[in-house]
Amino acid sequence: MDDLLFDVGGTRIKCNIWxxxxxxxxxxxxxxxxxxxxxxxxxxxxxxxxxxxxxxSQKTGGTVRGVAFAFPGPFNYEMGISQMQGLGKYDALYGVDLKSFFLTCLSNHGVQEVPILFENDARAFALGEYQDSTPVQRGIYLTLGTGLGSAFIQEGEFVTELSGINREGMIYDIPFRGDILDNWLSAAGLQKLAAAAGYPKVEAFVLAKAARSKEPQAQAIFGSFGELLGEALKDYCRSFRPDEMVFGGQVSRSFPLFEGRLREVLAEECPATLRVSGDLTTAALRGLYKRLEERRGVNP
Incomplete structure (x- = not known):
């Protein structure tokens, strides 16, 4: 029995079969x-x-029993309707009933009456990482990329009531340094720090390459990013007391460049284990599979 799982990003769509x-x-x-x-x-x-x-799936002897998609927000995940607009990705799908569309797509090719599930990409990542960890009670899961994805999990459940998080259980829109966290804890935040330091405008990966080559100014910018990240997260460490904090996303691939300053800032505030996801997509797909199992009444 096969579950078809899709991690839908702004640049790539990654898929696998469980x-x-x-x-x-x-x-x-x-x-x-x-x-x-x-x-x-x-x-x-x-x-x-x-x-x-x-x-x-069919050519290898499988039978489709469920389909799940991880999409970035804003998105009505229960109804399967995209609400992204003005983000430079999937604007044309604003208001489209993707659930009905995919049901029709599957039906036209012989697959009928299977559950179709939609989940936020950051939450799918968090679920996948949480269930794959050494048993923990509480965890904070962050994807640092073009924007900030976040989720708080306690005893297997998403936390939505905590000081400093929104009703979705996320922190991207929380005010911080005259802006919001989404524009600081991301590639955009790195570029803002670089601009403030008088560094030429470059993509985050170019800045990371320079820092790995021991360019002092680039190294200092990543150090500032680690300090900024620690400053933004320390209140959540105090209030939530996570056992682990896990980072995913493209910016997290540069974790060694800002890890030192991050740990210094959080040293007394956050005794949690800090680690980087081994594979962001695999974690998201594992999370989608868990959600399908929950829908089927199974606790994987």
Whole structure:
């Protein structure tokens, strides 16, 4: 029995199949997201990707029993309706009933009456990391990329009532240093720090390359980012007392460049284990599988 799992990002769409609870493909299937295309092209592209993954399942003797998607927000995950607008990705899908669309896409290719589930990408990542950790009671899970994804989990459940988080249980829109956390704990935040230091405007990965090459100014910028990250997170450490704090996302690939200052700032505030996700996509897909199992009344 196969579950088809899709991690839908702004640049790439990554997919895999969980067969009887185990990852089937050693390497995830990857497709371009074409996230700035028009509605017709995007829907045709999505359906083609689903068909390809479904076809692989069927050709290898599988039977589809569930389908799940991790999407960035804003998004009505219960109804399967995109609410992204003005973000430079999937704008053309604003208000589209993707749940009905995917049901039709599957039905047209012989798969009917299977559950289709949508989850926030950061929450899917958090679930995957939480269940894969040494048993912990409380964890904070952050994806540092073009924006900030976040989730707080306590005893297997998402926390939505805690000082300093929004009603979604996230912190991206929390005010911080005259802006919001999303614009600081991200690639955009790195660029703001670089601009303040008089560094030439470059992409975050170029800045990271310079820092790894021991360029003093680039190293100092990443040190400032670690300090900034610690400053933003220390209140959550005090109030939530997490056992672990896990980082994912493209910026987290540069963790060694800002880890030292982050640990210094959090030393007395946060005795939690700090670590980087081994594989952001695999974690998100594991989280999607867990959500499908919960929907089926199973505790994986």
């Amino acid at each position: 067969r009887n609870g185990q990852r089937l493909l050693t390497e995830d299937l990857q497709f371009s997201a074409i996230s700035q295309s028009n509605k017709e092209n995007l829907l045709a592209h999505f359906c083609e990707i689903v068909q390809q993954v479904m076809s692989y």
